[in-house]
């Protein structure tokens with residue numbers, strides 16, 4: 001491909017995209033239309049848990065596409081049953097509904113909680129969510145989100161999502177009334193800047209839910225699938241939620257998400273929930289391949305080693321440059337800067353020659369890292385040394 005890019009006018013302008021077209025990917029590396037390579041620690045926003053174009057996904061797509069792509073969601077297919085059984089066996093949940101995006105899985109969780117409220121809590125429907133939380137971009141999930149300014153964007157909001165403060169159990173308690181049916185949160189707030197719930201807070205939430213007879217919903221769209229060093233982050237917290245949603249890593253790059261619930265909560269009646277592409281064998285076959293790779297002997301232990309390496313390396317960088325430290329769980333981490341130059345770093349890293357580096361700054365004073373779970377130790381060292389150079393350059 002030449003170094004000029006085709007007209008971009010035909011696409012809706014929904015975000016500021018750089019004049020780069022990515023044409024190839026392998027592992028932790030992307031290549032653009034000019035042949036320039038980039039070390040990628042964004043990975044499609046924590047999606048590509050096995051990196052770009054892993055052979056496991058290529059093989060699964062190839063095999064399944066020759067067999068069956070779409071029998072209809074009204075019939076069973078083998079890969080969706082295989083993946084549902086794996087998820088149920090690996091978790092505290094009993095039932096799975098597959099969807100195509102994190103937001104859609106969360107919509108399903110909201111509907112399921114409301115349905116359960118109709119059946120068992122005299123029509124209770126309110127779901128307490130967290131300030132700064134992020135649950136997706138549909139109307140209901142935007143209303144459930146606590147992103148600044150989002151409550152004003154597309155009025156009227158979907159009703160029934162009072163906001164509490166993360167890690168402040170009293171703020172949650174104060175919102176519970178007889179219309180409350182559930183509490184929903186991310187174990188680690190991702191878009192807000194990698195802010196983990198504390199273990200005490202999560203356990204207190206579980207107790208609070210049990211005391212009031214309401215549901216605990218964890219949005220593990222970003223934290224699930226090994227991202228936090230356990231298959232699911234709720235395991236790290238030692239809790240047993242009623243409902244969980246998965247997205248991003250579950251498909252390793254293809255559109256796949258899931259809503260999981262315990263038996264007593266899986267109360268949809270026929271006709272309540274569905275979707276044209278939901279649980280299609282092409283995507284769920286990829287899901288099986290991704291799951292089985294994460295389950296391989298030593299895979300998660302290596303994730304935890306890399307997470308420790310990244311954490312120690314970021315902390316050393318912070319000390320060396322006098323920054324504000326690092327935080328996170330597993331391979332979802334943030335480096336806290338000492339000024340609002342996060343976006344300058346993102347730009348300089350991307351434009352660096354001969355090789356670029358793809359970084360993410362969800363807040364101007366913070367970098368977030370969501371590398372492939374199979375990033376190598378050498379690639380983490382490379383990331384750290386390039387960050388070191390970039391920070392020096394930007395701050396002088």
Ligand SMILES: *Cc1c(COP(=O)(O)O)cnc(C)c1O
Pocket residue numbers: 100101102103104106134135136137186190191219220221222223247248
């Ligand atoms: C990304 C994300 C979503 C939305 O997922 P989509 O696939 O973009 O709809 C929801 N919740 C959390 C925690 C996320 O990180």
